[in-house]
Amino acid sequence: MARESELSDFYDVVVIGAGPAGSCAAWRAALEGCSVLLLEKDLEIGAQVRCAEGISARAVHAFIGVPPPELVSAKISRVRFTSPDGATATLMHEIDSYVLDRKAFDKALAARAVSAGAVVLTGSRALSMKQHGCGWEVAVDIDGARHTVHAKGVVGADGIESRVGRWAGLKTHTPLEEMESCYQYRLSGVEVDQHVVELVFGSGIAPSGYAWIFPKGEDTANVGLGIKRQAAPVQITAKDYLDRWIEERFPGAGSLGEFAGGVPISVTLPLISADGLVLAGDAAHQVNPLSGAGISSGMRGGWLAGGVLAGQVTRGDTSAKALRCYDESWRSLLGRLHENHYRVAQVIFNTTDSQFNSLAGELASLPEEKRTLYAAVSRAVRSRPSLLLQLAGYFRNWWSSDSGRGYPESPPQ
Numbered sequence: 001m002a003r004e005s006e007l008s009d010f011y012d013v014v015v016i017g018a019g020p021a022g023s024c025a026a027w028r029a030a031l032e033g034c035s036v037l038l039l040e041k042d043l044e045i046g047a048q049v050r051c052a053e054g055i056s057a058r059a060v061h062a063f064i065g066v067p068p069p070e071l072v073s074a075k076i077s078r079v080r081f082t083s084p085d086g087a088t089a090t091l092m093h094e095i096d097s098y099v100l101d102r103k104a105f106d107k108a109l110a111a112r113a114v115s116a117g118a119v120v121l122t123g124s125r126a127l128s129m130k131q132h133g134c135g136w137e138v139a140v141d142i143d144g145a146r147h148t149v150h151a152k153g154v155v156g157a158d159g160i161e162s163r164v165g166r167w168a169g170l171k172t173h174t175p176l177e178e179m180e181s182c183y184q185y186r187l188s189g190v191e192v193d194q195h196v197v198e199l200v201f202g203s204g205i206a207p208s209g210y211a212w213i214f215p216k217g218e219d220t221a222n223v224g225l226g227i228k229r230q231a232a233p234v235q236i237t238a239k240d241y242l243d244r245w246i247e248e249r250f251p252g253a254g255s256l257g258e259f260a261g262g263v264p265i266s267v268t269l270p271l272i273s274a275d276g277l278v279l280a281g282d283a284a285h286q287v288n289p290l291s292g293a294g295i296s297s298g299m300r301g302g303w304l305a306g307g308v309l310a311g312q313v314t315r316g317d318t319s320a321k322a323l324r325c326y327d328e329s330w331r332s333l334l335g336r337l338h339e340n341h342y343r344v345a346q347v348i349f350n351t352t353d354s355q356f357n358s359l360a361g362e363l364a365s366l367p368e369e370k371r372t373l374y375a376a377v378s379r380a381v382r383s384r385p386s387l388l389l390q391l392a393g394y395f396r397n398w399w400s401s402d403s404g405r406g407y408p409e410s411p412p413q
């Protein structure tokens with residue numbers, strides 16, 4: 001986007017990583033009047049996205065309004081659950097969703113940051129940081145040359161393999177049992193309903209996880225799965241499970257691309273701020289631990305991070321103590337809700353194949369218009385009453401899970 005010649009030595013805010021979280025943080029901080037540098041190590045924004053690309057329409061509309069067609073691969077109105085014995089139940093989807101073209105979407109968010117005044121540099125990898133009062137000196141490799149930029153505040157939005165938090169002394173380690181190990185293909189030559197996402201459960205398909213089919217237009221789809229490593233034999237990988245399942249489900253399909261990736265099935269890190277630093281998105285573990293979805297929560301985390309940091313830069317106090325309000329705001333925005341989601345995830349990932357089978361059977365017997373998420377949950381609770389207690393905390397907050405909290409009031413200009 002910008003060239004190296006446009007680089008200054010000093011910025012109010014440096015954002016590391018131009019995914020959804022980083023671009024929203026840079027966008028917000030620039031709108032608040034800060035000078036902002038957004039660094040992306042890849043030569044092209046969105047070049048190496050690892051994602052099934054599903055997101056609620058509400059999240060997209062809140063940030064950028066109704067998206068232009070080139071950002072959307074499919075519009076989703078239903079979700080189909082397939083149980084281990086192959087029975088299916090298609091639920092009315094209460095909230096409309098999109099399957100995005102993430103590469104285009106990530107670029108569109110970075111372009112919003114540029115329009116607000118941020119400088120975006122691609123091919124620019126942050127190498128290390130040195131504390132300077134409450135600010136930082138950030139060493140950056142730009143096209144093979146080393147530069148140093150000074151920032152009053154840094155946003156670490158460098159994704160799941162984040163190093164920025166560690167550079168600032170935060171504990172960012174994820175225990176293996178809190179990571180879902182995922183593999184995904186973009187398949188062509190598959191016949192799928194372009195308005196339906198499908199989630200497939202079963203210990204033989206994806207132990208302690210699930211498989212997904214997200215339509216991508218015409219005869220293509222993102223087909224992947226996530227497993228808990230400890231739930232599977234050591235020698236069998238997520239890719240092995242997926243290859244086996246695809247052979248059965250989509251014989252003859254071709255791969256247009258594939259990747260492996262990890263999703264933290266955990267709550268937000270205990271501390272996501274330090275002197276002159278806030279973490280956002282996957283770097284802060286702001287992913288929804290129930291679904292593994294992190295685009296919308298990362299955008300909201302980034303938006304909040306950019307706003308809080310810009311406010312403290314303006315007030316002249318970016319100390320750890322002053323920035324602790326970011327941790328508190330995130331916790332009341334989505335952090336506490338994710339703690340409930342985490343508890344539900346433990347229940348769902350421990351549900352047996354026969355419990356899934358009987359739930360799917362019951363749902364399939366309902367008339368289609370009555371097959372809602374509410375019906376699914378009430379039946380699950382009936383067939384396994386102990387679920388009720390575990391789900392109670394979750395449902396107290398259910399209605400607020402995508403109630404618009406943390407979104408801009410109207411798409412920012």
Ligand SMILES: Cc1cc2nc3c(=O)[nH]c(=O)nc-3n(C[C@H](O)[C@H](O)[C@H](O)COP(=O)(O)OP(=O)(O)OC[C@H]3O[C@@H](n4cnc5c(N)ncnc54)[C@H](O)[C@@H]3O)c2cc1C
Pocket residue numbers: 016017018019020021022039040041042046050051052053054055124125126127157158159160182183184224260261262263280281282283287292293294295296298
């Ligand atoms: C298999 C799989 C499927 C998924 N499916 C979905 C889904 O359907 N819906 C959903 O909502 N979420 C999904 N997710 C999660 C989602 O992809 C992430 O939560 C989301 O991308 C997080 O955004 P982010 O901005 O925090 O990080 P990222 O999108 O990872 O962006 C981080 C950026 O930082 C850059 N970077 C890293 N280090 C540096 C550095 N040192 N200097 C400069 N730049 C750096 C990276 O190149 C990258 O561009 C999925 C994840 C996986 C693994």
